[in-house]
Amino acid sequence: MTRKHQIVICGAGILGVSAAYYLGKAGIKDILLVDECAPLTLTSDRSTECYRNWWPDAEMLALMNRSIDLMEQLADESGNAFHMNRRGYLYVTADESKIPELIERSNRTSALGAGQLRIHSSDNSSYQPAHPEGFRDEPPGADILLGNELIRKYFPYLTDQAVAGLHVRRAGWLSAQQMGMVLLETARRLGVQFESARVDSVDVKSNRVNGVKLSNGERVESPIFVNAAGPYLKQVGQMLGIDIPVYTELHLKVAFRDLLGIVGRDAPLLIWDDPQSLPWADDEREALAGDDETKWLTEPFPAGAHTRPEGAGESQTVLMLWEYKTRVIEPTFPVPLDDQYPEIAMRGMSTMLPALKGYFNKMPKPQLDGGYYTRTRENRLLVGPLPVEGAYVIGAASGYGIMSACGAGDLLAAHVAGAKLPSYASAFSLARYDDPEYQKQLETWGESGQL
Numbered sequence: 348m349t350r351k352h353q354i355v356i357c358g359a360g361i362l363g364v365s366a367a368y369y370l371g372k373a374g375i376k377d378i379l380l381v382d383e384c385a386p387l388t389l390t391s392d393r394s395t396e397c398y399r400n401w402w403p404d405a406e407m408l409a410l411m412n413r414s415i416d417l418m419e420q421l422a423d424e425s426g427n428a429f430h431m432n433r434r435g436y437l438y439v440t441a442d443e444s445k446i447p448e449l450i451e452r453s454n455r456t457s458a459l460g461a462g463q464l465r466i467h468s469s470d471n472s473s474y475q476p477a478h479p480e481g482f483r484d485e486p487p488g489a490d491i492l493l494g495n496e497l498i499r500k501y502f503p504y505l506t507d508q509a510v511a512g513l514h515v516r517r518a519g520w521l522s523a524q525q526m527g528m529v530l531l532e533t534a535r536r537l538g539v540q541f542e543s544a545r546v547d548s549v550d551v552k553s554n555r556v557n558g559v560k561l562s563n564g565e566r567v568e569s570p571i572f573v574n575a576a577g578p579y580l581k582q583v584g585q586m587l588g589i590d591i592p593v594y595t596e597l598h599l600k601v602a603f604r605d606l607l608g609i610v611g612r613d614a615p616l617l618i619w620d621d622p623q624s625l626p627w628a629d630d631e632r633e634a635l636a637g638d639d640e641t642k643w644l645t646e647p648f649p650a651g652a653h654t655r656p657e658g659a660g661e662s663q664t665v666l667m668l669w670e671y672k673t674r675v676i677e678p679t680f681p682v683p684l685d686d687q688y689p690e691i692a693m694r695g696m697s698t699m700l701p702a703l704k705g706y707f708n709k710m711p712k713p714q715l716d717g718g719y720y721t722r723t724r725e726n727r728l729l730v731g732p733l734p735v736e737g738a739y740v741i742g743a744a745s746g747y748g749i750m751s752a753c754g755a756g757d758l759l760a761a762h763v764a765g766a767k768l769p770s771y772a773s774a775f776s777l778a779r780y781d782d783p784e785y786q787k788q789l790e791t792w793g794e795s796g797q798l
């Protein structure tokens with residue numbers, strides 16, 4: 348059986364759904380969204396659901412500002428159906444020597460367009476704490492709080508070792524599932540159809556997209572094909588004969604019930620910005636260090652352990668994440684879990700939130716899950732045309748696909764509709780890798796800002 352559609356989108360994760368929504372909004376009719384999984388379930392329901400405009404890369408920052416503008420618009424139109432808040436991200440350090448660099452880096456990010464930086468060192472400062480819910484009437488940019496007394500006045504659960512905290516303000520979290528459903532339901536009202544099937548092959552003739560073959564045996568004729576296959580971006584690229592330069596990293600996350608009420612229920616996303624050694628009792632440390640298999644648990648661990656409260660009302664849930672061991676692997680499902688992760692994350696977070704040590708002898712039951720960051724070498728996503736006529740890509744959004752989804756979908760729709768492209772468009776096109784200058788820059792690419 349053959350049917351015809353104007354556009355086929357392969358993948359109904361947050362990026363495919365957002366592409367469908369913005370293509371529909373651009374007035375493009377007759378879009379088919381295809382996925383063998385239920386929409387928004389493979390990677391897009393595994394995230395921490397956080398967002399921020401605070402990126403060291405000017406192009407990423409511009410895309411995120413646009414994406415957050417669009418999310419705010421969507422929140423306004425839907426009565427904030429996806430509970431977008433603006434609690435911010437709080438990066439905390441106990442290392443005095445890092446303060447000058449923290450200020451310098453923050454000034455740089457502020458100057459790139461992230462908003463004004465304010466530095467506070469005494470209690471009569473003008474620091475404004477965030478409202479726990481909603482996203483309006485919050486200051487833009489970021490605040491740096493200097494000194495333990497000032498930090499713990501606003502965040503009393505933090506360690507007395509904290510000396511500086513960078514509170515990024517155009518940031519917070521939301522329900523990614525609900526935002527995705529707002530996009531999907533609106534897209535469906537605009538005429539987008541969903542088909543539960545796998546795209547098995549893409550029919551390309553004379554370097555032009557002709558259609559696709561689905562796992563249910565159907566052939567769909569279509570002049571436009573969008574690869575939004577998340578962790579399978581590379582495999583679906585191969586169906587077009589194109590190598591998409593991405594790889595996948597396994598990332599886990601754990602949820603606990605914080606029965607002792609240690610993480611403030613109104614807290615922002617809390618990030619420990621220093622490398623550290625895990626806290627062990629002396630005898631534990633000695634035993635671990637004496638065994639080749641466990642020795643690594645006594646060695647230095649990287650910065651970046653983070654946590655946030657999850658859920659409203661009576662919820663006691665907290666989420667914890669810490670990328671202490673990056674694993675680049677091919678995507679397999681269910682994702683391989685690491686039984687040591689919950690305890691390591693809890694111990695790491697206790698450096699920032701010392702009262703968590705109360706759980707060391709009796710850990711609350713963890714809920715562990717995870718997914719893949721599909722990413723490019725420099726961690727910029729891919730949105731735009733592919734070198735087969737009618738083929739496009741939207742993906743490789745690594746650990747920031749929820750926050751960038753609206754901006755990326757909007758950018759893809761501009762490419763397909765032939766609308767005026769924003770200044771950052773070329774930074775996310777596959778064609779950037781054809782530029783020898785860009786290839787040279789890649790050799791010395793700086794930090795990507797990924798958590």
Ligand SMILES: Cc1cc2nc3c(=O)[nH]c(=O)nc-3n(C[C@H](O)[C@H](O)[C@H](O)COP(=O)(O)OP(=O)(O)OC[C@H]3O[C@@H](n4cnc5c(N)ncnc54)[C@H](O)[C@@H]3O)c2cc1C
Nearest residue numbers: 358360361362390391395396397546577718747748749750
């Ligand atoms: C632990 C963790 C924490 C994260 N935290 C955050 C965060 O705080 N903020 C943030 O912004 N982002 C976060 N992310 C990243 C974010 O979740 C991803 O970037 C985003 O979900 C990727 O969306 P996607 O649509 O590209 O992929 P997916 O959601 O994986 O969707 C791709 C879809 O394509 C389908 N597909 C693939 N091949 C085919 C085929 N041949 N035929 C049909 N369908 C196909 C799949 O079935 C899948 O449904 C996190 C990710 C992880 C793993």
